[in-house]
Amino acid sequence: MTAPQTAQQSEPLSKTRLRLWLKLLKASAGVEAELRRRLRTEFNSTLPRFDVMAALARAPDGLRMSEISERLRVSNGNVTGIIERLVDEGLALRLAVPGDRRATRARLTAEGQQVFKAQAAAHEIWIDELLGGISSEDLGPLSTRLDQLLSHLEQDTPDAQ
Amino acid sequence: MTAPQTAQQSEPLSKTRLRLWLKLLKASAGVEAELRRRLRTEFNSTLPRFDVMAALARAPDGLRMSEISERLRVSNGNVTGIIERLVDEGLALRLAVPGDRRATRARLTAEGQQVFKAQAAAHEIWIDELLGGISSEDLGPLSTRLDQLLSHLEQDTPDAQ
Numbered sequence: 484m485t486a487p488q489t490a491q492q493s494e495p496l497s498k499t500r501l502r503l504w505l506k507l508l509k510a511s512a513g514v515e516a517e518l519r520r521r522l523r524t525e526f527n528s529t530l531p532r533f534d535v536m537a538a539l540a541r542a543p544d545g546l547r548m549s550e551i552s553e554r555l556r557v558s559n560g561n562v563t564g565i566i567e568r569l570v571d572e573g574l575a576l577r578l579a580v581p582g583d584r585r586a587t588r589a590r591l592t593a594e595g596q597q598v599f600k601a602q603a604a605a606h607e608i609w610i611d612e613l614l615g616g617i618s619s620e621d622l623g624p625l626s627t628r629l630d631q632l633l634s635h636l637e638q639d640t641p642d643a644q
Numbered sequence: 645m646t647a648p649q650t651a652q653q654s655e656p657l658s659k660t661r662l663r664l665w666l667k668l669l670k671a672s673a674g675v676e677a678e679l680r681r682r683l684r685t686e687f688n689s690t691l692p693r694f695d696v697m698a699a700l701a702r703a704p705d706g707l708r709m710s711e712i713s714e715r716l717r718v719s720n721g722n723v724t725g726i727i728e729r730l731v732d733e734g735l736a737l738r739l740a741v742p743g744d745r746r747a748t749r750a751r752l753t754a755e756g757q758q759v760f761k762a763q764a765a766a767h768e769i770w771i772d773e774l775l776g777g778i779s780s781e782d783l784g785p786l787s788t789r790l791d792q793l794l795s796h797l798e799q800d801t802p803d804a805q
Contacts, residue, residue: 501768504775513797612800
């Protein structure tokens with residue numbers, strides 16, 4: 484970027500971007516910590532477990548363990564442990580993969596779908612509340628800037644995405 | 645927030661905030677993953693180690709292990725392991741705490757300060773590059789909105805901050 488330095492009077496742009504990054508990190512870590520806390524106290528659940536259920540809820544035919552861990556950047560071992568507990572609790576089922584005796588898929592049971600629906604509804608309300616500092620008028624512009632950041636980031640780090 | 649629904653035509657605000665949150669999370673996770681990758685390949689280091697050195701670099705008299713872990717939300721065990729390696733490499737020193745035989749402080753050596761200075765300079769350049777999608781004109785408004793988000797978040801989650 485060769486844009487002229489206008490955002491701050493005397494500070495180099497790199498310092499302004501660094502401070503912005505620290506705020507971005509603080510905001511996402513703060514929201515995430517609060518989500519973890521509420522999932523634990525309200526649903527006796529965790530963020531990785533919520534994410535696994537969210538992935539399964541969008542896949543009525545189920546997903547392989549490897550597909551879940553790829554989508555969520557969660558290790559295969561963690562996914563396996565989470566699925567085991569969901570199966571024990573009657574919230575998920577394991578299915579054989581035709582033609583591959585060593586692989587299994589998992590999908591949510593009807594009860595699992597119901598449980599996740601309640602958690603997802605609470606999660607949406609929490610996010611609405613935690614991000615309430617962003618007014619309705621600011622949501623669009625902020626979203627546009629994050630899109631620019633993400634699209635630049637994807638160009639800049641093709642192998643990391 | 646009871647602001648009228650203007651940002652998106654037909655979508656409830658809570659859905660717009662949810663999508664914004666997913667972008668915010670993707671942006672911070674993406675930048676963080678790239679920082680981890682570069683710290684590893686360029687400096688054979690890690691993000692927790694970088695953060696510990698950053699805390700020590702700002703404390704010429706050194707810090708107790710407990711002070712470091714409080715500041716960084718890193719576990720005491722992790723901090724101890726990182727300090728041990730820094731001491732082994734001649735980058736940090738352990739100091740006794742007068743009046744408390746069981747506690748120790750750590751501080752960077754002159755070499756540790758030099759090494760960290762180089763890493764911090766690279767880190768600032770990386771952030772400038774990775775956040776380059778945000779133009780200089782947009783940095784101020786984005787920073788203001790993140791301040792609003794953070795200040796609302798602190799009100800909303802007093803015990804989590």
